[in-house]
Amino acid sequence: MEGGGLGLEITELRLGLPGATAVVTGKSEKKRAFSDLTDGDDDRKAAAPVAKSQVVGWPPVCSYRRKNATAEGSKSRCMKVSMDGAIYLRKIDLSLHKGYSELVTAVEKLFECYGLGEGLKDEERGERNKLIYEDKDGDWMLVGDVPWKMFIESCKRLRVMKRSEAKDLGLSKERDFLRGTFQLKDC
Amino acid sequence: MNYFPDEVIEHVFDYVTSHQDRNSISLVCKSWYRIERLSRQRVFIGNCYSISPDKVIERFPAIRSLSLKGKPHFADFNLVPYDWGGHVYPWIVAMAKSKVNLEELRLKRMVVSDESLELISSSFANFTSLVLVSCEGFTTNGLKAVAANCSLLRELDLQENEVEDHRSQWLNHFPESSTSLVTLNFSCLKGEINLAALERLVARSPNLKTLRVNRAVTLDSLQKILSWAPQLMDLGVGSFIHDPDSETFYKLKNTIVQCKSIKSLSGFLEVAPYCLPAIYPVCSNLTSLNLSYALGIPASELIKLIRHCKRLQRLWILDCIGDKGLEVVASNCKDLQELRVFPSDPFGAGNTVVTEEGLVAISFGCKKLNSLLYFCHQMTNTALITVANNCPNFVRFRLCILDPTKADPLTQQPLDEGFGAIVQSCKGLKRLSLSGLLTDKVFLYIGMYAEQLEMLSVAFAGNSDKGMIYVLNGCKKLRKLEVRDSPFGDAALLADPGKYETMRSLWMSSCEVTLGACKALARKMPMLNVEIIDDSELTVDEALCGGAPVAVTADGDDKQKVEKMYLYRTLAGPRNDAPEFVCTL
Numbered sequence: 001m002e003g004g005g006l007g008l009e010i011t012e013l014r015l016g017l018p019g020a021t022a023v024v025t026g027k028s029e030k031k032r033a034f035s036d037l038t039d040g041d042d043d044r045k046a047a048a049p050v051a052k053s054q055v056v057g058w059p060p061v062c063s064y065r066r067k068n069a070t071a072e073g074s075k076s077r078c079m080k081v082s083m084d085g086a087i088y089l090r091k092i093d094l095s096l097h098k099g100y101s102e103l104v105t106a107v108e109k110l111f112e113c114y115g116l117g118e119g120l121k122d123e124e125r126g127e128r129n130k131l132i133y134e135d136k137d138g139d140w141m142l143v144g145d146v147p148w149k150m151f152i153e154s155c156k157r158l159r160v161m162k163r164s165e166a167k168d169l170g171l172s173k174e175r176d177f178l179r180g181t182f183q184l185k186d187c
Numbered sequence: 188m189n190y191f192p193d194e195v196i197e198h199v200f201d202y203v204t205s206h207q208d209r210n211s212i213s214l215v216c217k218s219w220y221r222i223e224r225l226s227r228q229r230v231f232i233g234n235c236y237s238i239s240p241d242k243v244i245e246r247f248p249a250i251r252s253l254s255l256k257g258k259p260h261f262a263d264f265n266l267v268p269y270d271w272g273g274h275v276y277p278w279i280v281a282m283a284k285s286k287v288n289l290e291e292l293r294l295k296r297m298v299v300s301d302e303s304l305e306l307i308s309s310s311f312a313n314f315t316s317l318v319l320v321s322c323e324g325f326t327t328n329g330l331k332a333v334a335a336n337c338s339l340l341r342e343l344d345l346q347e348n349e350v351e352d353h354r355s356q357w358l359n360h361f362p363e364s365s366t367s368l369v370t371l372n373f374s375c376l377k378g379e380i381n382l383a384a385l386e387r388l389v390a391r392s393p394n395l396k397t398l399r400v401n402r403a404v405t406l407d408s409l410q411k412i413l414s415w416a417p418q419l420m421d422l423g424v425g426s427f428i429h430d431p432d433s434e435t436f437y438k439l440k441n442t443i444v445q446c447k448s449i450k451s452l453s454g455f456l457e458v459a460p461y462c463l464p465a466i467y468p469v470c471s472n473l474t475s476l477n478l479s480y481a482l483g484i485p486a487s488e489l490i491k492l493i494r495h496c497k498r499l500q501r502l503w504i505l506d507c508i509g510d511k512g513l514e515v516v517a518s519n520c521k522d523l524q525e526l527r528v529f530p531s532d533p534f535g536a537g538n539t540v541v542t543e544e545g546l547v548a549i550s551f552g553c554k555k556l557n558s559l560l561y562f563c564h565q566m567t568n569t570a571l572i573t574v575a576n577n578c579p580n581f582v583r584f585r586l587c588i589l590d591p592t593k594a595d596p597l598t599q600q601p602l603d604e605g606f607g608a609i610v611q612s613c614k615g616l617k618r619l620s621l622s623g624l625l626t627d628k629v630f631l632y633i634g635m636y637a638e639q640l641e642m643l644s645v646a647f648a649g650n651s652d653k654g655m656i657y658v659l660n661g662c663k664k665l666r667k668l669e670v671r672d673s674p675f676g677d678a679a680l681l682a683d684p685g686k687y688e689t690m691r692s693l694w695m696s697s698c699e700v701t702l703g704a705c706k707a708l709a710r711k712m713p714m715l716n717v718e719i720i721d722d723s724e725l726t727v728d729e730a731l732c733g734g735a736p737v738a739v740t741a742d743g744d745d746k747q748k749v750e751k752m753y754l755y756r757t758l759a760g761p762r763n764d765a766p767e768f769v770c771t772l
Contacts, residue, residue, distance in 0.1 A: 057264030057671070058646070059530060059562060059589050060620075064321065064347040064375070068456075068480055069531070 077152055083111045083129075083160035094152050100144055107131060111160060133158045193218075197226045206231045228252060233666075233691050235273060235297065236716065239759045240281035251290045252316075253278070257297035259694050259753055260644070261669055263321065266696060266751070268720065270766045273297045274324075276306075277764075283310035291316040291342075298322070304329030308336035315367075316342035323348060327355035327378065335360040342370040344397075352378030359384045368392040372399035374423045374454055382408040390415040399423025402456040410439040417445045421475075423454035427462050436465065444468045453477035453503075460488040470495035474522075477503040479529045490515045500524045505531040506541040506562060513545030517552025525558035530589065543570035550577035558583040566623055567595045571605025575612035584609055585620035591647040594624040601625050607632035610640075620644040630654035634661025642667040655679035659686050669694040677704035684712050692755035703745030705752055709772035716761055717772045720751040 061069075077094035090110045097103045104116045116131050131143040135154040143151070143158070200223055203209055213223040229252040230243060244250065257273025275297045282289050289311040299322045307314060314337045327350065333343065334357050359381050361368075368388070373380075380403045389395060389412045396419060398412070404425035413419070429436045449469045458481050473496050478484065482505070489508045493499075499520040506528050508516075516523065526549060528541055541563045547570050549556065557580045566588050595602055602623040610616060610633050617639055621629065625648035633640065634657035641664055649655070655675040658668065659682060667690065676699030687693060687708075702719070709717040761771040 057261065057266045058591060059587055060264050060644075060646070061530065061562075062263035062321070062347070063265055064349065065479075065529065069482065 077155070079133075079155060079157050081107055081110060081158040081160065083113065084162055086111060092158065094155065099148050100151075103143070104131060107158065107160065113160060116160065130161050131158065132161050193222050196222050200226055204229075225249060229291075230254070232256070234755050234757075235275075235278070236759060236762050237691070237755060237757045240278045241285075242758065244281060244285045244287060248285075248287075250282075250287055252293075253282075253289065253291070254293040254295075255297060256295045259669065259692060260296075260667070261671065261694055261696070262296055266671065267753075268766075268768060271720070271769060272762065272764055272766070274764060275299050276303045279303050279306045279310070287311075288313055290314055291318075293318040293320075294322055295320040296322065298324040299329070300324050301326055301329035301332070305332040308332040313339060315339050316344075316370075318342065318344040318346070319348050320346045321348065323350075326351040326353045327357045327376070328353050330357040330373075331355045331360045334358065334365075335362065338362070338365065339367060340365065341367050341394075343368070344370050344372045345375050346372065348375050350376055352376065354378060356381055356384075358388065361388050363391070366391050367394065369394050370397040370421075371395065372397060372423065374399040374401050374425070374456070376401045376403075379403045386411050386415065392416075393418070395419065397421035397451075399454060400425040402426050405429075406439060406462070407435045410435060410442050413439075413442045413446055417442075418448055419446055420448045421451040421453075422446075422449050424452070424456075424458075425454060426457040427455050428457055428459040429462060431461055436462070440465045440468075447472070449473070451475035451477075453480075455481035455484075458482075458484060460484050463488055463492055467492070467495050471497060474498055475501040477501075479503040479505055479527065481505070482531070486512050493519055496520060498522055501526075503527040503529070505529050507531045509540050510542055510545035510548065513541065514548040514552075517548045517550075520553060522555060523549075523553040524555050526553070526556060527560040528562055529560075530562040540564075543567050546570060547573050550574040554578065555580065557581055560585045560587075562587045562589060564589055565593060565596050566602060566605065567597050568600060568602055568605040568608075569597070571602065572608040575605075575608035579612045580615065581609065581613040582615055583618040584613065584616060585618065585644070586622055587620065588622040591622045592624050601628070603628040603632065607636070610636040615639055618642045621648055622646060626650050627654040627657070630657040634658050637662055639664055641665060643669070645670040645673055647672045649673045649675060652676055652679035652682070656682045659683050665689075666691045667693075670696070670698060672697040674699055677701055680704050681708060684708055687712065687715055687754060688756050690756065692753065694751075694753050695749075696751040700749050700752055701745060702743050702747050702749050705749055706745065706772050708754070714756055714758070715754050716757050717752065717754040718765070719749050719770050719772065720753065721749075721768055721770075 078091050079094055081090045081092050092103070092106055092110065094103065097106060108114050108116050113129055116129055132140050133143050133151070133155045134140055134157050136156060140159075146154075196219070200209070200212065203212060206229070209223060209227060213220045224246050226249060227247045228249055230247055230250050231254040232238060232243065233256050235255045235257050243253075255275065255278065257275075258267055258271060261267060262271070273296060275294055283306060289307075290313050292307065292314075293316075297319075299319060304325055307317070309332075317333060317337075317340075325348075330343075330350075333340070358373075361384075365388070371388075371392075378401075380401065382404065385400070385404065386408065389398065395416050398416065398419055398421070400409070400412075400423060402425045404412075406427055406429040409424060409427075413422075429439075443465055446469060450472055452466065452469065452473055452475070455478060460483070463484070470492065476496060476499055478489070484505075484507075486507055486509045489504065490512050493508075493512070493515050497519055500522050502516065502520065502523060502525070504512075504527070508528070513528075516526075528545070531540070541561075543563065543566045546559075546561055546563070546566075550573060554577065556578045559581065560583075563586075566586060594600060595605070603626055606619075606621060606625070606629050610619070616637055619633070619637065619640060619642070621644065627650045630649060630653070633643070637643075640662045643658060643662070643665065645668075652675055654673070655670070656679050658665065659679070665686075671694075675695065680695070680700050681704055705717050705719055709715065765771060
């Protein structure tokens with residue numbers, strides 16, 4: 001059933017994944033944003049339409065509450081990142097990244113040092129640089145060993161290190177991170 | 188006309204406290220107008236741009252308590268650009284200059300600079316109460332001035348403000364002689380607090396009844412504070428994480444048992460669920476519980492907690508409590524009057540946690556319910572009709588279906604009938620927010636039945652101008668109408684220009700209103716400020732950050748659609764602090 005510009009777009013059937021429709025940028029698109037999203041979407045279990053979060057001010061949760069509801073602990077995890085040989089420290093916000101690959105890409109961009117990703121995956125091969133971090137106990141660890149969520153909680157700062165030095169430091173690969181602490185339930 | 192001397196009449200007027208009543212008696216005759224205005228101490232101004240500070244001071248020279256509201260409500264949702272206005276500074280300057288004996292200041296959605304706070308603290312020797320709600324523009328430096336200089340301060344209440352932390356150690360600046368605090372709420376502050384200074388401050392404040400701390404206050408500090416203040420009635424917890432086997436935790440449990448006066452609990456900005464049992468002893472006295480900022484508590488723990496709270500009148504909670512959890516609320520909390528259920532994951536898929544079922548359960552169990560804010564994934568007409576029948580006492584009814592144009596999933600029908608039942612049944616309804624698939628019909632019902640309605644919020648609703656016209660014609664007590672993304676245009680806007688002088692304000696964004704119609708309205712009604720805000724150049728990301736858009740003028744093509752319009756009645760004329768992107772027609 002064709003709409004004909006009478007606002008009947010809301011009933012138009014469309015094939016494709018929810019959220020695959022237009023990302024809102026211009027004002028004329030804003031109005032139609034929700035008509036795009038409601039295509040045949042009466043299945044309670046439908047996947048989250050990505051474009052929903054693009055509409056300003058919806059859902060009407062006040063901005064103070066919104067800011068407090070993001071990321072667990074609602075703290076931005078701003079970390080200093082140093083690189084051997086670089087004069088200036090940079091900063092990176094871990095809470096803005098969803099996982100290791102995003103983090104590595106961000107660090108690579110900051111320092112324009114590519115090849116970190118390879119360093120993570122395989123200790124033997126890889127380029128010259130490795131990404132390491134200092135944890136709450138003051139130990140230097142290889143980035144990538146622990147689950148991401150645990151990493152965010154325990155990371156104090158990051159360092160891009162030359163591979164040769166990393167070996168010398170004898171970075172501990174595994175440690176018992178339950179040692180001496182009670183484990184917070186994963187809520 | 189007057190059989191009594193003025194002093195007697197004034198004494199009688201002292202018993203008349205509500206703003207509306209005082210406004211009414213001032214209209215009776217000239218003599219009463221004069222007596223009333225000279226004796227009025229408390230003034231409430233719902234729109235800071237509706238009148239100039241000088242006029243207020245001139246009319247009410249004895250003013251001691253001022254309440255002001257600034258930005259329109261939709262500013263809460265990032266729809267109003269950052270620099271729109273709402274500055275309190277001119278008000279402080281005017282009152283300082285006129286040597287007003289200001290004691291209390293309550294501000295909502297205003298821009299408050301450190302300069303303003305410093306001026307308050309240095310201009311008003313009897314200043315006792317500062318309440319800031321959803322404000323911004325100040326830092327902990329401003330708070331430092333208030334703490335240091337307002338020697339009679341009884342109330343410092345900061346609710347949901349954006350405050351920059353400048354590591355000012357502001358709490359340390361309450362002098363040792365400061366012992367008069369009754370309310371201290373700094374839960375919205377992000378930075379660190381000198382815990383020892385806080386403990387000392389609490390220890391020397393025997394009248395402290397309300398204390399709401401921020402996340403920086405740890406559980407063991409809380410324990411010490413509570414041991415100094417067992418008289419507390421309202422407690423906002425900061426961080427509530429500790430080893431439950433530790434001595435500190437044991438001490439805390441014992442201390443809490445001593446706090447027999449706590450009626451209101453909030454905060455838990457950081458919480459480990461296994462620590463919650465420590466508060467069970469105070470639950471049986473609680474009338475107010477706000478866990479809406481307590482992330483990470485699973486439904487099972489929430490339910491266990493609620494079972495202890497039989498006297499709750501107000502509950503603010505996250506939707507992770509689920510429909511089952513709401514059933515427990517319904518069976519336990521028979522005195523419940525106000526319920527707010529917030530989304531824990533506003534953009535999430537639908538780990539569908541709260542639906543119409545939870546609300547229906549509540550309506551069967553909590554017959555005294557009069558105020559609701561409910562975020563859910565879906566709603567049905569049947570459910571709304573049931574709720575309307577069970578709970579005819581609603582004064583505030585705000586429903587937010589996360590997908591705002593979602594139909595009734597059972598029938599695929601709009602929710603017109605459901606909301607119609609609400610307005611028909613709840614004869615005292617003053618505030619209503621709509622969502623879901625809605626046609627002009629719902630507005631017909633609202634116009635017909637919602638006789639006491641004062642505020643209506645509309646989003647993505649209606650088919651034509653008729654919808655808005657039904658409301659403007661029918662709701663005689665309407666004060667605020669805010670509309671977004673709805674097909675109301677020029678015919679609706681211009682249907683009854685005189686109506687807007689009986690209202691505080693009208694907001695319309697992403698509707699069908701044109702520049703020409705706005706200009707026509709402004710020409711016809713000189714007592715209105717018709718502001719147009721043009722931020723269509725912004726990308727969505729910038730809009731979300733409240734970025735500054737381009738300048739806008741009235742010179743555009745009359746046929747072009749106006750993205751955002753805000754109009755309000757005023758005695759002050761066009762404001763002189765409007766930024767570039769706001770044009771008053």
